[in-house]
Amino acid sequence: MTRTVPISLNVNGRPRTVDVAPNHTLLEVLREDLDLTGTKECCLVGECGACTVIVDGRSVDSCLMLAIEADGADVLTVEGLAADGRLSPLQAAFLDKGGVQCGFCIPGQIMSAHALLAENPHPSRAEVEEGIAGNLCRCGCYEQIFEAILATAEGVER
Ligand code: FES
Ligand code: FES
Incomplete structure (x- = not known):
C-alpha cells in the first residue's frame, strides 16, 4: 500500500x-x-x-x-480567474483576439501571462514574448496571444 x-x-x-x-x-x-x-x-x-x-x-x-x-x-x-461567472479581462482578450485555436495550451499561456501582468502591468512586446517563452503552442497562435496580453495591459489603469 x-x-x-x-x-x-x-x-x-x-x-x-x-x-x-x-x-x-x-x-x-x-x-x-x-x-x-x-x-x-x-x-x-x-x-x-x-x-x-x-x-x-x-x-x-x-x-x-x-x-x-x-x-x-x-x-x-x-x-x-473568472469571478461571478465572468471571464477575467485577460481571458476575454484571448477570445477577442482569436488567441484560442484548439485551446490545449491556453490555460498555461493565460496563467503565465497572469503572473507576468501581476509583476509588470505594462510590459513591452519583448517582455511579453519573454514572459511566455516557456509556453508552447502547437497551433502557432503566438501573434494573437501576444496581442491579447498587450491589449489586457493597455486596459489596466495607469
Ligand atoms: S506538462 Fe508540464 S511543462 Fe509540459
Ligand atoms: S491553441 Fe492549440 S496548442 Fe495553442
Whole structure:
C-alpha cells in the first residue's frame, strides 16, 4: 500500500486538504484529486508549459513540483480567474483576439501571462514574448496571444 501524506493548500481561494502519495506531482493532485482539469497534462518534463499554475505568486510547471512541496501554499489555477461567472479581462482578450485555436495550451499561456501582468502591468512586446517563452503552442497562435496580453495591459489603469 502506498503511504500518503496529508497536505493543506489554498486553491483558488478555497482551503483544501488532500492525502497525497509522496511522489505525486501538484499537477496530478489538481487534476485527479481536486478535479481541476483546466490545468493540462502534456510533456510532463517542464518543456511545454501546458501545466502552468501560480504558486505563492510565481508561475510554476505543476508537472515538476511535488504536491508535498505545495503544502501550505496559495495555488491559483485557470479555474480561479473568472469571478461571478465572468471571464477575467485577460481571458476575454484571448477570445477577442482569436488567441484560442484548439485551446490545449491556453490555460498555461493565460496563467503565465497572469503572473507576468501581476509583476509588470505594462510590459513591452519583448517582455511579453519573454514572459511566455516557456509556453508552447502547437497551433502557432503566438501573434494573437501576444496581442491579447498587450491589449489586457493597455486596459489596466495607469
Ligand atoms: S506538462 Fe508540464 S511543462 Fe509540459
Ligand atoms: S491553441 Fe492549440 S496548442 Fe495553442
